[in-house]
Amino acid sequence: MKIIVCVSLVPDSTTKVKVSDNKKSIDDAGVSYILNPYDEFAVEEALKLKEKYGGEVIAVSFGTDKAKEAIKKAFQMGADKGVLIKSQSSDFDSFNVAVNLSEYLKGQSADIILFGKQSIDFDGLLIPSMVSELINLPCISVVVKLDIENGKVIAEREVEGGKEIIESQAPIVIGTQKGINEPRYPNLKSIMAAKSKPIEETPAYSNENKIEIVEMKLPPAKTSGKIFTNGKDDVSELVRLLREEAKVI
């Protein structure tokens, strides 16, 4: 089975966001980068499929040289090969990423293409479905359970108030959600093995963005709230404020 997993590098989820001077991006100083947490589920699922059906797992990322870090994390978990689709610029929107991934994927005839359901930086939730439309494959995202048997795919997808059971056929695009598996921790052996795995580079196909950031800013600071300290005795005053001041009940 040829399994491709698309990975991205994102600021650690505990990052304190500061807006940079150009007011269009975050200030990179002191930010540590990690493999997008949802992509860990995708890599884990890819490795599980390989364990079950054989084949290879290829980790692909679109970005500047920095994106190699994401591929290396996938190597440490156990991915076999890595490909960087090299962007000249670090300024790209979801459409740009989707087009570049799709152009690469078109030539690959993978059996399954895994994504995280979203990246935790721009929270796009768009790329898996855009890619699937561009390369004309079915797509199931926000997947919490995946079964593939003789090309037949049954997946559970999380929706409001429950789950949808979806049926489809491989080749297919899958977006993984927390709950699908427990991503493995790299062990010393796999960390060592990762060091010798080369990352293949291929040039970007296009650099077209459809949206532009006018300004990045911090959310308006909450004016400090009213915090009561007399425990139970403050309950009725709280409820009065919720009704008369905040008008939410």
Place this chain on the structure above:
Amino acid sequence: MSNKILAFVESKDGNFKNSAFEVVAEANKIASETGSELIVMAIGSDIESQAKSLAEYGANKLLIADLNEINSKSSVSVFKYSPSSFSKVISEIAKTHNANIVILSATSLGKDIAGRIAIRTGSAVFNDCTDLKITDGKITATRPVYAGKSLIEIKSNSGNLLITLRPNVFKPHKTGETDIDVEKIDIGTLNLTESDFSSVVKEIIVSNEKLDVAEADRIVSGGRGLRGPENFTLIENLAASIGGATGASRAVVDAGWRPHSEQVGQTGKTVSPSLYIACGISGAIQHLAGMSSSKCIVAINKDKDAPIFQIANYGIVGDVFEIIPALTDEFKKVMAK
């Protein structure tokens, strides 16, 4: 610039969802501010009779595609929905009506089809927006990024636009209209084929009959401060007293006390209710990521330095086992009035 706007609205069990009214009201606002025409479309069966409820928020033309008719074009049986067929139907309607703007809600379904529709219609995407604005006749959107830790204002430089609105953020206002022109979409003209049903829903498992946290306007969440799964009846009762849904922190979901569907936060659900009550939750940054855009946040925590108090509008420093029952009683009293 005059636009033509297509708003796609969702229905469930024969009624339009709340998100439908949000979408119609916001689309109507954009349409009137830019002197554009608004067409609303729905996919469903037996919803004609509800058209008036959309009219009240500013829809005066509704196109309905019959769901059963769409699904009859597939040889495999479809339960409710296939993302590929929905994407095609909406995209085709946008094209035949020359709509250059498509607006829908960023619900599970909306997120599932947005990327596909954008590619089909060649649109730039403003996704999961929390605000829309017109500047010099052009739309700009605000959306949270980095899990709500910052906001970006975005614009598009090219042609078509697809906008998805974060549910529960836009508060719909009634216009007082009641007239609406309902038209049935002729599915035959859309050339749906087998390939438009590449993945199909077979079954929907309703996790519980309760209100889902992602859709609720009031949420009561519990964290590790509740000490054990058995104590979540306190959370459930408090939620019930204000007609709200129950949520949870990741710590208690990971401990198996609560289902993952209730998890609020970066790896759970993003919610923005009018009222969010966090009980025994410390307020880790990943939890805040999922709820900091709530209109009013109430925190109950015994540690006065818990980070949750920094973003709370109101809070009580105290023991959840003491405060929650008292609060539940007080809410019941007030709600009964």
